[in-house]
Amino acid sequence: MIRSANDTFLRACFREPTPHTPVWLMRQAGRYLPEYRRVREQAGDFLGLCQDPDLAAQVTVQPVDRLGLDAAILFSDILTIPDAMDCGLRFVEGQGPVLDRPIRSPGDVERLPIPDPGAELRYVPDAVAASRRALDNRVPLIGFAGSPWTLATYMVEGGSSKTFGTIKRLALEDPDTLHGLLDKLTRAVIAYLNAQIEAGAQAVQVFDTWGGVLASRAFRELDLPYLRRVISGLRTTWDGTRVPKILFTKGGNGWLEDLADTGVEVVGLDWQTEPRQAGRRIGDRVALQGNLDPAVLYGPPERIEGEVARLLDDFGSAPGHVFNLGHGVHPDTPPEHVEALVEAVHRLSSRQ
Ligand code: CP3
Numbered sequence: 191m192i193r194s195a196n197d198t199f200l201r202a203c204f205r206e207p208t209p210h211t212p213v214w215l216m217r218q219a220g221r222y223l224p225e226y227r228r229v230r231e232q233a234g235d236f237l238g239l240c241q242d243p244d245l246a247a248q249v250t251v252q253p254v255d256r257l258g259l260d261a262a263i264l265f266s267d268i269l270t271i272p273d274a275m276d277c278g279l280r281f282v283e284g285q286g287p288v289l290d291r292p293i294r295s296p297g298d299v300e301r302l303p304i305p306d307p308g309a310e311l312r313y314v315p316d317a318v319a320a321s322r323r324a325l326d327n328r329v330p331l332i333g334f335a336g337s338p339w340t341l342a343t344y345m346v347e348g349g350s351s352k353t354f355g356t357i358k359r360l361a362l363e364d365p366d367t368l369h370g371l372l373d374k375l376t377r378a379v380i381a382y383l384n385a386q387i388e389a390g391a392q393a394v395q396v397f398d399t400w401g402g403v404l405a406s407r408a409f410r411e412l413d414l415p416y417l418r419r420v421i422s423g424l425r426t427t428w429d430g431t432r433v434p435k436i437l438f439t440k441g442g443n444g445w446l447e448d449l450a451d452t453g454v455e456v457v458g459l460d461w462q463t464e465p466r467q468a469g470r471r472i473g474d475r476v477a478l479q480g481n482l483d484p485a486v487l488y489g490p491p492e493r494i495e496g497e498v499a500r501l502l503d504d505f506g507s508a509p510g511h512v513f514n515l516g517h518g519v520h521p522d523t524p525p526e527h528v529e530a531l532v533e534a535v536h537r538l539s540s541r542q
Contacts, residue, residue: 193431196260264321341379380419
């Protein structure tokens with residue numbers, strides 16, 4: 191059993207006391223860091239970077255070195271699974287992801303392979319292992335995957351979407367096909383996350399980025415049952431230690447109780463959720479992660495510090511808060527502002 195020198199993040203996930211509130215940030219590695227842009231250039235393109243375990247590990251460690259974060263998140267992407275399912279993934283400058291072979295018919299779903307994390311996706315557990323070596327047990331490493339619903343939106347729409355019209359139409363016209371896709375994605379995500387855990391990921395987060403675009407009844411039909419299945423299919427321990435699971439549904443404020451009841455240790459809150467209310471609703475069952483508006487990082491460091499103080503106060507001093515943003519760091523964020531944020535969280539939450 192190997193423990194990290196700084197285990198504040200894992201302790202907070204299990205609602206154990208910590209000397210300060212641990213902090214990590216969604217999209218903590220990425221374009222806002224000049225050192226990331228240099229490695230990305232070396233790799234050629236974004237997918238090439240994800241597929242090179244040593245370069246991915248280098249980028250995973252960069253924000254930990256610069257910012258003194260309490261956890262690292264694997265540098266990868268949720269779209270590795272659709273890529274390995276042969277959907278023809280490309281990232282187009284200024285447009286985001288494009289999938290050239292979208293999934294819309296029963297035949298499309300039938301033909302889809304469930305990728306083997308030991309074969310086509312081998313570069314992901316390899317990047318986990320390389321990142322663990324590069325971190326040298328300084329802080330824990332978080333693995334991740336997209337939720338089945340969120341992955342399905344990209345696969346059916348063929349990329350990002352504003353209205354989600356194609357997948358919502360499919361749900362109405364041919365629900366069996368959509369459920370067939372969600373079922374295959376559920377099996378793929380479980381195998382993928384368990385492979386990350388076995389390669390050394392010490393916690394895992396499920397990104398349900400597009401859960402919030404669903405009506406409540408549709409969320410209960412198309413998203414929640416598959417989230418439950420994913421969570422209950424994951425290893426609970428590895429190498430003698432418990433592996434906490436984090437679930438982040440953007441726009442999930444209406445369903446916090448359901449998210450907490452999936453069996454996760456931590457629920458991630460977006461920035462529209464009231465921390466005090468969330469604490470009253472589910473704080474006795476799970477740890478809470480979040481939820482600063484990433485746009486606050488545009489403000490001057492004094493304003494950032496003020497917002498950190500307010501948020502720490504809202505979450506309260508009881509164990510079980512992992513400081514994070516309510517969504518990912520924007521690419522045009524000044525790195526010094528992110529440094530100010532992490533420093534403020536550590537200083538203002540210090541309990542020694
Ligand atoms: O958090 C981290 O630091 C780990 C790395 C990470 C990335 N993507 C790197 C990335 C994580 C956890 C993700 C998850 C992800 N990817 C999500 C869920 C989280 C969320 O933001 O809601 C989603 C929806 C994706 C799909 C995706 N990948 C999109 C929409 C884009 C943006 C395309 C663009 O041009 O802005 C990506 C690309 C991507 N993933 C980048 C990074 C650093 C930018 C790539 C680059 O140009 O260097």
